[in-house]
Amino acid sequence: MLTITDLHVSTNDQPILKGLSLTVRAGEVHAIMGPNGSGKSTLTKTIAGHPAYTITSGSLLFQGSDLTALEPEARAHQGIFIGFQYPVEVPGVNNADFLRLALNAKRKAQGQAELGAKEFAPLLAERMRAVEIDPAFKDRQLNAGLSGGQKKRNEILQMVVLEPLLAILDETDSGLDIDALRVVAAGINAYRRADRAIVLITHYERLLDLVRPDVVHVLAGGRIVTSGGPELAAQIERTGYDDLVKAAGA
């Protein structure tokens, strides 16, 4: 589904990703771990099409076709969703109104009929129940005035409403209380499907105990330096990154 080959990305003329390769297939759950500043969020924003990140070489394919020339919204329409590490606050914008606009933009791009407010309301209510979000959230502003953890949960709500094929969740677990982490993990597990792929970026094995990944990668110095099964996450939890990164010669 996602095929990244030897990707080099710069921001402000500063190289951040330096030859990153990663393949994610439909039905899989991947985890990416790595030290602070190693380029994890840079990868997510590059995939989303953020204008501040320039691909200087390498390729980025989604379902076999090149993403790099596509506007951010076109990537979303194709089924890419990033749960951002720092969801942006958009003051004065109603959460439910925004979700309906976003869903309708995607439906329109896919040639489906747009949903009226009356049709959307029950869908939203159902999805809010599924990820155990307080119904009052629909009348809140888009991230503005939400706590850190609430913003992360709001990202998960957006995911289940927009139903992407590829969901990349950048430290969605950071800042969640223990109960919220369980709820979010359950939501992610329920979201798993043969035709969908999920990438979890995290610093903590805790999340990976609740959502078992098929593959765990370590991103360091702008590259994937090693990959393995869930046991790799356990090893990182015990010994940190230093030895791993050295052993990989990065």
Place this chain on the structure above:
Amino acid sequence: MTPETDPWLAVRTAARARAQALGLPTTAREDWRYVDVRPLAADPATWAAPAAAVAAADIDRHRLPGVPTLVLVDGKVVEAPSQHDGLAITPLGKLDEPRRSALLARWSAALAVEDDPTACWSIADCAGGVHVAARGEALAPLQVLVIASGGVQGCRVVIEVAPGAALELVITHVELAPARLSIACEVEVGAGGRLHVDEVQASGHALPAAQHLAFAQLTLARDAQVAWTSAAQGGTLVRLRTAAVIAGPGAMLELAGLLQLAGQRQAHVHTRVRHAAGNAASRQLFKTIVDGHAVASFDGLVAVEVGADGTDAQQRNHNLLLAPTARVDSRPQLDILADDVKASHGATVGRPDPEELFYLRSRGLGAEQALAVLNRGFANAVIERMRNPAARALAERILLGTLVG
């Protein structure tokens, strides 16, 4: 009526003379310094001739759903709701004594100290108007639709809210053809009375030559509450001047406005809030979105007079610049002569945040739609003050640039 018997003529003639003595406004004057005043010197030939009769369809398309409508065309009341309990609606021409004399005396007194010629025009050009008096509690809302068919039009709306009474109005004004419309609202709210106004300038940008001068003169007695929210899309020249006097303790005045301007349009907000009595509050929130080569300004003054102790006044002006070629000026001012006053003012000018735009686009909104959502978010604090859903919908269409009048 012949001129000799027309009781309004003397004061209109005096207003004309006063306006001529003052001359056209220039940018050398403090209160006009941000305005492109050239359109004020327009040749009268640029105006469309006033229509002998306005087509019903032209009135109907400006009616708001679910609200009875009071329609004024070129100052004349052409339609009034047959029954509106607790509300007395009287065309100015039919105003009885002593109310007529009182009104004329008020105009004369205002003219004597008026130094804004356009305010004098609103009397000189006054072809009529209406007197709306609320005596009851919790009346159904009323739309006041003010239409100018062409020419130079003055229309005055006199609003009286009796002590303890409540009134909710939606005022919409529209030019159907190139015209200059002065609309002046003179408002008195009695002790404990409540007035809620949503006001929309529903035309202008489809009519390059339309000029629009709106005046609101408000007096609030003890414990009166007034909330007045306007939305305008500008025109060749649009100016909204509000002068309020807080005359009694416990009063609360909330003024809010939204300007959305593009192209070559201009619109200017000018507010003067005078706290003559203490222990009362005023809130002002004006937001502007400017694009293209549009020009906007906010010039606001809160004056707290000697003895108006315990005043709580707030003034905010926030501006969103969509293009570097657009211009916005902001001048919030405080003049405090009393003690124990809580007063604050602030102004900001910003551009759309690229991170917010990216976030919205990453969820599937196109670039234009994302900007529209940001604009809507920016304007929300003003729009949500509008109580009438139809007025709110008009304000949203102004934001989207789809309100053509």
